[in-house]
Amino acid sequence: MIASIPSAVLLGVDGIPVSVEVHVANGLPGMTMVGLPDTAVRESRDRVRAALVSSGLPWPRRRVTVNLAPGGMRKAGSGLDLPVAIGLLVASGVLAAEAVEGYGFVGELGLDGTIRSVPGTLALVDALADRRVVVADAGLAEARLATGTCRSAPSLAELVARCTGRRPWVDPPELGEAVGPSGPEASGTVPDLSDVLGQPIARRALELAAAGGHHLLLVGPPGAGKTLLAERLPGLLPDLDPSVSREVTRIHSVAGADRPTSGLVRRPPFRAPHHGVSSVALVGGGNAALRPGEIGLAHGGVLFLDELGEFPTAVLDALRQPLEDGVVRVSRARGSVVQPARFLLVAAMNPCPCGDGGIPGSCRCAPAARARYARRLSGPLLDRFDLAVRVDRPQVSDLVAAVPGEATTVVAARVASARTMAAARGVACNALLASGSLDDAAPLDGAARTLLERHLRSGALSARGLHRVRRLARTVADLDGAGPSVGAAHVSEALFLRGSRALVLGEEVR
Amino acid sequence: MTRTGSTDRAHAAALLGLPGMTPVRLARVLDGFGPVLAWSAVRAGTHPADPERRFAAAARTTDPHEVAARYAAADVAVLVPGGAGYPAALEGDPGAPAVLTCLGDPSVLEARPVVAVVGTRSATPYGATVASGLGRALARAGVVVVSGLARGIDAAAHAGALAAGPAAAPPVAVVGTGADVPYPSANRDLWARVAAAGALLSEAALGTPARPRVFPARNRIIAALSDVVVVVESHHSGGSLYTAEAAARRGIPVCAVPGSVLSRASTGTNELLVDGCTPVRDADDVLAAVDLARQGKGMAGPLRVATARVTAGTGGGAPPGDRVQRSVWEAVDDTPTTVETVLLRTDLSLAALTAAGQELVEAGMLVAGAGWWSRT
Numbered sequence: 001m002i003a004s005i006p007s008a009v010l011l012g013v014d015g016i017p018v019s020v021e022v023h024v025a026n027g028l029p030g031m032t033m034v035g036l037p038d039t040a041v042r043e044s045r046d047r048v049r050a051a052l053v054s055s056g057l058p059w060p061r062r063r064v065t066v067n068l069a070p071g072g073m074r075k076a077g078s079g080l081d082l083p084v085a086i087g088l089l090v091a092s093g094v095l096a097a098e099a100v101e102g103y104g105f106v107g108e109l110g111l112d113g114t115i116r117s118v119p120g121t122l123a124l125v126d127a128l129a130d131r132r133v134v135v136a137d138a139g140l141a142e143a144r145l146a147t148g149t150c151r152s153a154p155s156l157a158e159l160v161a162r163c164t165g166r167r168p169w170v171d172p173p174e175l176g177e178a179v180g181p182s183g184p185e186a187s188g189t190v191p192d193l194s195d196v197l198g199q200p201i202a203r204r205a206l207e208l209a210a211a212g213g214h215h216l217l218l219v220g221p222p223g224a225g226k227t228l229l230a231e232r233l234p235g236l237l238p239d240l241d242p243s244v245s246r247e248v249t250r251i252h253s254v255a256g257a258d259r260p261t262s263g264l265v266r267r268p269p270f271r272a273p274h275h276g277v278s279s280v281a282l283v284g285g286g287n288a289a290l291r292p293g294e295i296g297l298a299h300g301g302v303l304f305l306d307e308l309g310e311f312p313t314a315v316l317d318a319l320r321q322p323l324e325d326g327v328v329r330v331s332r333a334r335g336s337v338v339q340p341a342r343f344l345l346v347a348a349m350n351p352c353p354c355g356d357g358g359i360p361g362s363c364r365c366a367p368a369a370r371a372r373y374a375r376r377l378s379g380p381l382l383d384r385f386d387l388a389v390r391v392d393r394p395q396v397s398d399l400v401a402a403v404p405g406e407a408t409t410v411v412a413a414r415v416a417s418a419r420t421m422a423a424a425r426g427v428a429c430n431a432l433l434a435s436g437s438l439d440d441a442a443p444l445d446g447a448a449r450t451l452l453e454r455h456l457r458s459g460a461l462s463a464r465g466l467h468r469v470r471r472l473a474r475t476v477a478d479l480d481g482a483g484p485s486v487g488a489a490h491v492s493e494a495l496f497l498r499g500s501r502a503l504v505l506g507e508e509v510r
Numbered sequence: 511m512t513r514t515g516s517t518d519r520a521h522a523a524a525l526l527g528l529p530g531m532t533p534v535r536l537a538r539v540l541d542g543f544g545p546v547l548a549w550s551a552v553r554a555g556t557h558p559a560d561p562e563r564r565f566a567a568a569a570r571t572t573d574p575h576e577v578a579a580r581y582a583a584a585d586v587a588v589l590v591p592g593g594a595g596y597p598a599a600l601e602g603d604p605g606a607p608a609v610l611t612c613l614g615d616p617s618v619l620e621a622r623p624v625v626a627v628v629g630t631r632s633a634t635p636y637g638a639t640v641a642s643g644l645g646r647a648l649a650r651a652g653v654v655v656v657s658g659l660a661r662g663i664d665a666a667a668h669a670g671a672l673a674a675g676p677a678a679a680p681p682v683a684v685v686g687t688g689a690d691v692p693y694p695s696a697n698r699d700l701w702a703r704v705a706a707a708g709a710l711l712s713e714a715a716l717g718t719p720a721r722p723r724v725f726p727a728r729n730r731i732i733a734a735l736s737d738v739v740v741v742v743e744s745h746h747s748g749g750s751l752y753t754a755e756a757a758a759r760r761g762i763p764v765c766a767v768p769g770s771v772l773s774r775a776s777t778g779t780n781e782l783l784v785d786g787c788t789p790v791r792d793a794d795d796v797l798a799a800v801d802l803a804r805q806g807k808g809m810a811g812p813l814r815v816a817t818a819r820v821t822a823g824t825g826g827g828a829p830p831g832d833r834v835q836r837s838v839w840e841a842v843d844d845t846p847t848t849v850e851t852v853l854l855r856t857d858l859s860l861a862a863l864t865a866a867g868q869e870l871v872e873a874g875m876l877v878a879g880a881g882w883w884s885r886t
Contacts, residue, residue: 198854199850200850200853200854200860201849201850201853201860202850204860219881362773362774362846363632363774364745364774365632366631366632367631367632367661367662389881390848390849390850390880390881390882392848392850395851395854451868454872476861480859480861488865489859489861489862489864489865490861492861492864492865492867492868493860493861493864493865495864495868496849496860496864496867496868497860499880499881
């Protein structure tokens with residue numbers, strides 16, 4: 001007998017429908033699996049046999065062939081255990097084919113027959129939109145975010161009972177509004193901006209980064225509070241909008257990252273990979289499923305690279321294309337996938353190996369050592385940072401007075417209103433304004449135009465830099481409530497905050 | 511009396527260019543031998559200063575006349591003690607180089623007072639201003655300014671001396687690399703201008719690249735050439751302290767420019783002052799020290815005193831009229847001050863502050879760096 005059970009496997013952050021065909025025929029007892037299974041899939045044979053036996057179901061003493069169609073694509077993951085088991089039961093006549101008509105199955109089996117949730121449930125269920133999909137009880141909350149309908153069961157025996165109608169399907173509790181609170185206060189673990197004492201320029205840069213989506217580089221000596229500042233950035237960002245929220249949930253589910261029990265990720269994620277990270281871990285790829293990397297996981301949120309100067313150059317340069325396009329293309333010999341990766345890049349580094357440099361007369365490093373340190377960052381990458389500010393150790397008076405800084409909620413309110421203004425221009429944030437639309441969205445007044453012209457003439461500003469400065473100046477004006485046109489003061493603040501190249505490369509005093 | 515014909519110079523240059531040759535080995539090889547005799551002994555492997563015969567093989571494949579032709583093509587003169595052009599101040603010096611190469615005119619060193627202006631490669635705006643001011647005023651007063659053509663203070667001193675114009679005393683540089691290898695490359699232009707106006711000396715063969723050890727070694731030549739050594743800015747244990755030490759060992763007066771006790775770039779110079787070096791504020795102070803030094807050696811009487819006092823901070827002039835600009839200018843120190851500090855001192859918005867700072871920079875009243883300002 002033959003059975004064909006619909007299921008799905010992961011490729012990148014998408015589910016691909018797979019048909020699990022099981023053929024049971026006379027011959028020497030045994031089971032072969034074809035259709036390019038990877039190790040986890042191949043091992044499902046042993047899990048399925050144990051699960052069937054533990055559940056009191058028969059294991060066919062005949063020749064079993066399992067084919068995973070389409071046969072040309074490599075399949076990864078343990079989610080095929082359940083469809084293989086169901087296929088075996090149908091093919092050996094234990095379960096009627098009609099009983100599973102219209103169902104798809106996704107789940108891993110325990111040796112005792114329990115059904116376990118698998119990473120990427122949301123993406124897998126999405127791939128089977130035209131069917132009722134059966135998942136593990138634990139995966140149901142997430143599966144319900146998908147467009148299709150879904151069912152769940154705790155164990156294989158229970159599932160067989162429900163399919164045959166001996167037991168009713170238990171309707172899971174309605175989630176309804178129980179998706180949890182929103183807003184920055186919702187995530188109690190996010191640290192508050194009021195912990196940052198003093199440091200007005202760094203705070204301002206953080207606010208501008210959150211309001212305009214401008215990438216931020218913090219340069220300063222050890223102990224200046226660069227990490228402290230960066231960790232507070234996600235709290236300033238507004239909630240994810242529903243479509244992004246769904247994308248983020250999907251990516252996090254595929255990667256098996258921590259996410260709220262309600263299933264949907266509503267707050268911008270914060271990812272801080274260590275500087276030992278490999279290119280593959282950052283960009284994605286690796287196994288047959290081409291799983292998302294850190295930049296995919298940072299989609300919709302913040303990617304924080306601490307000690308930027310310590311990252312291998314090749315790893316950093318891998319960031320350039322995603323920063324430009326908002327998506328990352330992972331290509332391997334077997335195929336390529338496109339994953340969303342629109343994130344706010346925040347990086348921190350010391351100005352030089354001794355850490356105290358940047359200001360003449362305070363650094364212990366030889367000029368050559370400083371130049372070597374700066375050379376690790378490519379010009380094009382530095383160009384992507386609209387904001388590059390020096391963070392100094394807080395002033396003693398600020399620490400002693402301990403007057404708390406503005407709280408996250410206060411700043412987040414200003415950020416939200418700036419983002420509303422950006423939305424009125426048709427973009428999520430000012431950093432995404434097309435260069436052609438700048439004259440409408442960010443018209444310059446006379447003095448501002450003269451100032452920019454002078455900088456262009458002196459060669460201090462490139463054409464690309466000009467657009468970036470104008471976008472940043474737009475955000476500065478928005479936060480100051482300056483109205484439709486951008487003034488010279490806004491432009492000069494933007495020029496000052498952009499000083500990236502000089503800040504990292506230092507400059508010669510002649 | 512040594513014969514110093516072109517044959518001698520060709521053989522001296524050939525010895526200098528042998529692979530593995532150092533100033534110390536070269537001095538031993540030439541000690542008691544004339545260049546021609548030393549060359550044939552090295553070539554034959556019988557030279558007592560080269561018992562391992564490390565240079566013999568290379569010498570056999572080298573033609574001294576070909577080497578001399580290369581020097582002539584590069585317009586680089588070869589100077590040997592006792593010969594034409596070799597600086598008189600180096601004759602009899604214990605660390606005198608046995609062979610010097612020279613781009614430009616070595617005679618500019620003779621019959622003029624010589625002052626070395628040296629200091630750190632990572633100079634502050636203060637140090638660079640003082641060094642170029644000293645270079646200009648000393649050159650105008652007829653003093654040959656000697657330095658090492660490194661980044662920072664050295665480059666500023668040379669640039670200042672060149673800015674004094676063609677009527678002033680020409681500058682002299684003593685470099686660590688070959689005379690045809692400008693280093694650092696940022697100073698390529700300055701290198702050519704110093705050689706054209708004055709002289710550029712090196713004890714390295716043509717084509718010798720930058721190596722860490724050569725720079726401290728050439729500092730002894732800078733010291734030995736000078737009547738007075740002025741250190742403008744130096745880190746604690748900075749390279750310019752070698753020059754000061756080499757000068758002190760030769761009894762040459764060392765002067766230092768005082769700096770902020772908070773600036774790392776002035777640690778070394780302030781230590782020199784504590785150790786008893788003469789503090790100098792401007793060219794007049796230096797000229798007074800030069801007079802004293804030359805009188806001690808029984809040389810000519812007082813020099814013409816420079817007319818313009820060169821002091822730091824005169825470029826800025828009166829504070830600006832505009833109220834906001836004035837408050838910004840007042841909040842900036844003479845040393846680099848972070849913009850954040852200025853922001854806290856002025857209580858302005860960042861936009862207003864950066865706008866005012868930008869205008870002050872354009873008016874030449876502030877110097878802007880990466881995240882800091884300093885008064886000019």
